[in-house]
Amino acid sequence: MFEELNKNIANAKEKLTRKEELKNLLQRTNEDLNAQMAKKKEFNKILHEEQKDVEKVKSSAIAELRYSILGEKEQQEEKGRQEYLSAKLRYDECCSLIANLEKEIVSYNEELNKYVNIELEYEELMKKKERLILQSYDLKPKELIKLIEKIQDLKSNIKETKEAINAGEKVREALERVVSSLKSAKDWEQWDILGGGLIATASKQSKIGEAKGHVYEVQRLLGIFKRELSDVKLSSDMDINIAFFEKFADYFFDGLIFDWVVQSKINDSLNNVYDTSNNVKKLLSTLEGNLNDCERELRTVEEEVRGIIETQ
Known part of the structure; x- marks a missing residue:
């Protein structure tokens, strides 16, 4: 029962x-x-x-x-x-x-x-x-109730942490798509400088426009990631800093105007994307550590409950 x-x-x-x-x-x-x-x-x-x-x-x-x-x-x-x-x-x-x-x-x-x-x-x-x-x-009612409630809380936090990790992975993948588009635009810009003509210019603009679309997607996913992070209860003294989320697009667009682009501007935007990607990876690492701690604690508490029940 x-x-x-x-x-x-x-x-x-x-x-x-x-x-x-x-x-x-x-x-x-x-x-x-x-x-x-x-x-x-x-x-x-x-x-x-x-x-x-x-x-x-x-x-x-x-x-x-x-x-x-x-x-x-x-x-x-x-x-x-x-x-x-x-x-x-x-x-x-x-x-x-x-x-x-x-x-x-x-x-x-x-x-x-x-x-x-x-x-x-x-x-x-x-x-x-x-x-x-x-x-x-x-049975030991008070102790058992307390442990079972702890199990439920840990399972809830594990679920929320996994959801945050999933959201962060989507951000990371979207940022990689931005990087890919900007690198391609950078290559076309180099050819443009060497006299690539209209084809190089048009191809560069196409890749820049592609990057812009990916940035919009990154902003959407960053918003979801930020909201998911707010539900995660962190173990130990782990800290999450998400202030950089708010400025990502501003910094990106400050480095890039989409119908007039030179090599230095593409590099500025690439550097901003790399910085954001590194921050997301750090957050994911923090969340993975938190998930491991919660899963380890869950196993310990479940063993305690099993021990109480088996001794009755």
Whole structure:
């Protein structure tokens, strides 16, 4: 009877934990969505201002009077165009993130609906177990209850840690795709410098655009990874620093404007991707260590429970 009841309780506890996890994920996703909506509004304003500046420079009648001024005008046009493209990239990235966050919120709400009455189910099972344990006076009820609850908590943390590791691995793989695209763009840029002509230029731009798409995906996955990390209870004095997540795309785009790219700019963006990848790998290493500690502790506690039951 105890074995079957424990299975039911473990199943209910897992659902209860998942419900709490979903509620936390939903709250953090809504917070991220609100932040991105604010950014979208800000970037949209900047975009319109940059567009006005570009048009203002183009329509300047005074700038047409002398050749020297014309040269200055061309520089101003180029500078304005790059600033406009930078703003456009950030605005597009923001729109992409908003769309994905809205999909995640719908998904979380749909799953939450499956666990409406789980608290009541769990409480009823626990009361039933408590009555059975207290009736079996030969057992050590308090010690056994404490150990079983610890097992359930450890299993929950193991599950959450594995989910965080899975999310981190997806980020790492996406970053590798960014690196691959940028390396290819770098090769085409080298050929362009050596006189590769229109083919080299077009191929370079294609790979840069490909990298941009991968960066949007990295940002989406980083958001999921960040939210999964917040549910992990770390063992010992392990620490997780995720502040770099927030600035990844900004640093990336600061190093790269997608219709005007030189070797040094590609290198800047590559270095930023490498730094982010190294940080993700460190986090994954921390999580793997945490997972090993939890699994080792789980085996120890399960042995204690087995020992108590076998001696009765």
